[in-house]
Amino acid sequence: MERAFHSPHQTISFGPWLGHLGEPFMDFNDPFYNDQWYLRNTGQLGRQGYDLNVTWAWLNGYTGRGVVLSVLDDGLQTTNADIADNYAPNISYSLVKDTKSWNDPSPRIDNTFSNSHGTYCAGIISAVSNNSICGVGVAYDSNVGGVRLVDGKVTDVQEATALSRHIDQVDVFSASWGPTDDGTKVEGPARLTQIAFTEGVTRGRDGKGVIYVWASGNGGVIGDNCNLDGYTSSIYTLSVSALTDMGTSTFYEEPCASTLAGVYVGGEHTLEVAKDRQRRHLESLNVVVPELDGHCSHDFQGTSAAAPLMAGVVALVINANGNLTWRDMQHIVVETSIPTPHALQEPGWQTNGLGKKFHLKQGFGAVNAGRMVEAALHWRNVKPQKVIVVPLFSGHRTFHPSTWMNVSHPVDSSGVPPAQRMTAVEHAVANVTLIHPRRKLLTIFIVSPAGTTSQVLTHRAPDEDKDGFKSWGFMSVHFWGESPEGIWKVAIKDDSGETGYLKKVELTIFGS
Known part of the structure; x- marks a missing residue:
């Protein structure tokens, strides 16, 4: 089968840590850090507003230390200057049959096309801080590895292997792919991959279950629905969508009753505005990523970016409470995610019997890392399923x-x-x-x-x-x-x- 990529602050007093905006902050020497508005929004896009609120977690000492993540993607540049110090070689390997060694997850690089997607995702999660290179990862003290998987046709055996191998060492898997977002597919995990998901959530992390973070998909502009993607709509995956900097849905977002929450990645709410920006050659400021040639860029977006951002947040939460199960993590997302005021102006919001607002494109609202970490610190594990x-x-x-x-x-x-x-x-x-x-x-x-x-x-x-x-x-x-x-x-x-x-x-x- 072909696999395609899916391409609000709390009021807290921190004394001397307060910045000029009255918010807690940390400073880094990484040159692109100030462009990472989704980590700390000071108005880089012309409107000060919402972000992932990771600063609250960082200042309380939760930076992902000791948490291991694996990016299931098209490879990972292990020598990338912004990733190398956090690279986890013991969980990294390739499932692509070519001339590379099986334990080398490095992406394909040639003159016509190079696979950079997986490296982008790894950088979003674990980019090293204060190394004067590029930006800062959401969980900048975590360790990240990768499985080179999505480079041509992928079999059930390959998918199952990627999802189940090293579940005794990996805490979080991040995946930004699925059936092609063309509005025609009804496709999900085959038998072995289904078994692998079950193994991961029952045996992984000493029985607490690994966390599978999945991108919801980018086919909304042609009317696709991610409930027909059996990976992101599995009960075992923490499925997230992409939000604009104001917390509204992006124009490419797919409606999906399985989406738990939305993650800020930037971009436009409507296709018309996106086309207008393109016609006017206006520069985008989305998600900062390390390029394969040593440079950095800040125009990565889509639910492909939302998934690793969420995976990084999950790493912060596990750092705060390592006893959480895979279901606890989903509960915390539901409990702490809330729509922004701008998002609530968008039609389609409903309220369930427990009083929680939900939306087909945004789940229960925008992810807030600070709220998630705070909830995790006092969390009681949910009862067995x-x-x-x-x-x-x-x-x-x-x-x-x-x-x-x-x-x-x-x-x-x-x-x-x-x-x-x-x-x-x-x-x-x-x-x-x-x-x-x-x-x-x-x-x-x-x-x-x-x-x-x-x-x-x-x-x-x-x-x-x-x-x-x-x-x-x-x-x-x-x-x-x-x-x-x-x-x-x-x-x-x-x-x-x-x-x-x-x-x-x-x-x-x-x-x-």
Whole structure:
């Protein structure tokens, strides 16, 4: 299979550490640090505002020290001056068959094309601080390695190997790739890769589970939906989207009910504004990265940049509390992420039964590293995961054009011993099998007993598939914290005017 890249401050007093803006700050001699507005926004883009609030974590001593991350990408330049001192060779290797040694993850470099994507991501996470080179990594004291994976066709065996190898040493994996964001793919992990995900979250980090951070995808401009990317929509991945400097969604962002939160990377909210900037040759100031030739640049963006930024934040959180499980980390993201005031002006925000605001393109809002670290310091581990399987429909039912088809079933745990009952939902997955000649014009919603409505499928204009879906899992995090008790519903609307058939719908609810 081809793999493609997905290309608010707290008020705290720190005495003498306060800067001229009344905010805590740290200074570094790295020449591009002042361009890293997403780490500390002093108005570099002309409007002082929002950033990842990593300074709070840094000043409290949480810089990623002792945390090991692996970038699953197109390689990693191990000798790069801004990465070398934090490079972790013991977890690095190549799965690409060429003339390079298997333990050399260095990217392909030639006169026509060089793979720099993985090096960019590693620099975003672990760029060395105060070395007078380029910028500063989010977790600048962490160690980063890489797996050279995405360079041509990738097999199930290769993906499974990348996700499961060294899970006894790696704390966080960062991935910025998936099926091509062209609005036609319905593709996810094959059997071995599914097993690898399970192994990672059950055996990794001494049973606490490695954290898989995944980019949500950049296909929104053509109507793609990342719920049809089975990597970023897996319950095992911490899926993040890309936000502008004001916290609004970017024009390329895909709608996706599995996205947990958004990360500041810059860029434009609308395609029209982006095109206008391009026509006027206006310089961009996005994410700072080290180039392969020793120079630096500051125009890396997309959800490809959001994932390693999030991975770096996760490293800070693990540095603060190494006892967190993979589910604890997702809980902390949900609890601490909030939309900015500018983001709330964007249509599409809803509120779930627990009072949490959510959005198809932004999850629960903008990531805030300071809030996450502070929460982690006092965090109690969530109870073991519980699972409820709800059979909603099995048979043969005809879709009628421009009408809704609803299937529902109650969850009643009154007969379940109290210690075994699920009290709070985390993930809900609707596994749907249907036959339809124009699935591009179907919409699917999951509705919880609390009345929260989560759209798990939107129209995808480029999708010309004439078969439908075969047991595809549409995942949503929008019911997070709600009680599972009551009637659950899956609602499907056919806007095509053609005949299709529903075969099976089964809802799996994961929670604690």
